[in-house]
Amino acid sequence: MDIEPGQFSMPKNLYQRNEIWYGRFAEGGTIRRVCLRTSDLRQAKIRLKALKTKVDDARFGVKNPKIWQEAVVSYTLGVLQAGGVRSSTADRYLVSLRQIDPHFKGVPLHDIDQERISHFIAARQAGGTANATIRRDLTTISRVLSFAAAQGMTTTNAALSYDRRLVRERSAALTIPTDADIADAIALAPPLWGDLFRFLRGTGLRLGEALRARWDHIQDGNLTVHITKNGFPRTIRLPEGILKGVAGKGRIFAGLPDDSGVVSSRYVTVRKTAKTMPRFRLHDLRHAYAIAEIRSGRDIYDLSHHLGHSSVKVTERYLGYAPGRRSVARDTHGDTR
Template structure:
């Protein structure tokens, strides 16, 4: 039977299948004729599943609901939800077996027409591929997931600041962002770990801080040694807020009082304005972490030590910075320098020709 809930204008369907299973589901439409068609098709599909053993047809909406529930522990869960909201415009109402290579190509074209980069499109494609593979291999909802190839991504240089550029930027930032940027350059912590840092995670006497597993991208706890720069920043911010380390002063709309408020995002408008005033282009907040790592490598910190300091899961993530400190290869480069004629001898001969 069809019915409407008191708080909704959408038709719902309710019936019992031949094997005694009770079904109660939204039709997703306010049109009664369309709802009746949905009910008839649903009953037919469930009958075929029950009597003929056929696999039920699953929808994209069913897949993303189950995916979101099973992967809510992921560090990138919020990013996944952003991609899924965009995908809902194009895959809403589609069954999983309708998502083929042509449908994927249409998604790519739609993202490109909106100005998305290959890297952004690849994050979306990787998510769709993961969902469809899970639907095939774990949930057994489809026979075969389509093959989804990622787009080529140009290798980009690691963006980092020189000491002089960092000084210029810090001088242009408002007080709370300056403190957070200094702390980031001293510890290499990611933005979310800095904005969410609590005093309960800091021990100034031991000069250490720590990131809990549920706060870390790799879901592993990170111990953070605090150098003098980091300790000075923390001491400046003691006593401003009972729980959070980094806060900003906001005026109370109801009066003239100001309150110290937690910070949810660092790289917003004030950050971009400061970059412009400092004459620094193509630099994100996350590049402070690249700067910290680059300074470490150039100062002689071994890569395996940098890996532990930065909480990276694999040494491959740290190899990106190795080219910034080739001094350890100088001894090996010099081994063949005496095998050819000295440059001054070659130049002297060329003058007499």
């Protein structure tokens, strides 16, 4: 068999013994040979590069480069625990950091480049992680590296420059509870939960917004939502009769925690207790509201404000659930998106 020139040549400064890669490089006029403790060529190249960088830094009096964990600690203390973001946002970043850690543990910040980001994304996708989650992880990596750069720990942020069009987020089809499903759920659930179902379906508020709503936030039939996802308060018109009884003090749903995660977990127990209760998520009541409003002919920009969306593009997802409305939106607003 003819062998092409260089077909089986070893990479420069790397060689194998018993399938394990070793590296060699010059230090102080002598050749150093080190075991790189891997049979993977890509990892061997990364480790040899890191080792050579460390030796060169020591030779020229450069301090050891900062690693990923140091940047995470700095960001956690300086931003997340210092109140630099809302608590709910901080919780999401912490979840991402736990997922990211195995992929970047011990990695010097200057080695977190586009190639390493790409391998991270490939590994997450191979594990079945949704692109929407991966995009949130990329945001977390970028925030950590940006903060690290501000602290003089690094000069690069590969996550910031990564082309996210390569990790497109595809929205899953919505499963919308019917009015009959909601009525059955209200009838089967404990009274307080039934009131919550009715309120979420009648207002389209996010669960957390509804749980934090207070009686003193209501004036002349309008509810001002002070703590929102995008950080901007908004005022919405409440449907007549949406709230039963006489106005009280404090939170409207004082009988439930104001933590949406806790309430969602308790809702699972409520559904299990009432075995014949129709199955839907609490957030699906918000979708049901939005689609019903679109089908009734409500202006999409008005609806977008009511829902508290950061852009009307987010609201446009509901147009597909209302026959003919997409063409109406184009004709009315000149927007073909």
